[in-house]
Ligand SMILES: Nc1ncnc2c1ncn2[C@@H]1O[C@H](COP(=O)(O)OP(=O)(O)OC[C@H]2O[C@@H]([n+]3cccc(C(=O)O)c3)[C@H](O)[C@@H]2O)[C@@H](O)[C@H]1O
């Protein structure tokens with residue numbers, strides 16, 4: 001299987017619901033996000049930002065935005081491969097850092113993962129894929145978070161999240177893994193808009209259109225795991241989670257079935273715990 005999967009064209013038609021910014025909106029959003037990054041750094045008296053670079057469009061877009069906001073010397077990229085990460089994705093990540101001229105380190109996290117997985121080598125799930133995803137994959141995301149914070153602490157920097165609006169809304173992040181960050185610059189942007197921003201910022205066209213993968217089990221794409229195409233997920237979240245469109249109407253607009261719409265809504269509901277602070281008895 002081709003690991004670094006690319007979709008063909010930059011201006012591919014968006015179906016079923018085109019959520020891309022107008023040219024003026026795009027300029028405004030770019031400025032809004034770069035101002036946001038500057039404000040976060042200023043407010044916390046930080047000396048810059050750290051972020052994980054995976055070779056995917058989300059981290060690529062955030063890296064470009066961070067450089068635009070702070071200048072390249074204030075941005076530190078961390079490329080943290082494990083055995084399941086394809087060489088193509090890791091060299092894409094390295095190319096982003098080199099093209100932007102930012103400092104970056106490549107740290108193999110396999111030795112740490114091996115130590116951690118040796119703590120509980122017992123079988124915990126019946127399905128091997130599920131085990132790999134939920135247990136090993138989530139652990140690797142938490143190891144990356146730990147490395148990000150190690151560097152951030154040492155250099156008085158903030159950890160930038162790369163979660164987009166859909167991932168954060170559906171909890172499609174590992175709790176305290178890639179979800180463990182100081183702020184989320186592209187947290188308001190649908191995936192289509194992230195691609196648009198990345199293109200506008202001058203990211204490589206191949207990266208702009210690259211098929212999303214999680215860096216957990218690298219041969220699995222997000223769309224395959226969730227079972228729904230990204231443009232459709234964007235549409236359902238926009239219409240029914242962020243908007244108030246009824247299920248049947250949303251299914252019609254998004255050119256899908258009510259069952260798919262309900263599946264996405266269920267992900268949003270079930271993962272509320274990832275969008276809120278841990279509850280205390282006084283919250284009840
Ligand atoms: N109702 C509730 N209230 C409070 N806490 C609750 C809870 N339900 C579960 N939990 C806690 O949350 C844990 C489960 O959450 P978590 O550990 O995140 O694990 P989980 O949500 O099962 O898995 C993470 C999902 O995010 C996807 N992901 C992760 C990272 C990157 C990407 C990507 O595309 O780049 C995708 C991954 O493929 C998977 O589908 C449970 O073990 C439990 O501790």
Ligand SMILES: Nc1ncnc2c1ncn2[C@@H]1O[C@H](COP(=O)(O)OP(=O)(O)OP(=O)(O)O)[C@@H](O)[C@H]1O
Pocket residue numbers: 051052053054055056057058059060078079080081082085144162167178210211212213214215222
């Ligand atoms: N091998 C890796 N090294 C460093 N950071 C990583 C690695 N894999 C994942 N990450 C971090 O986890 C984040 C979440 O992964 P995710 O796949 O959602 O984003 P992406 O790869 O940037 O874009 P896409 O979702 O389109 O694949 C990444 O943006 C990156 O910050």
Ligand SMILES: [Mg+2]
Pocket residue numbers: 054055056057212213214215
């Ligand atoms: Mg990815």
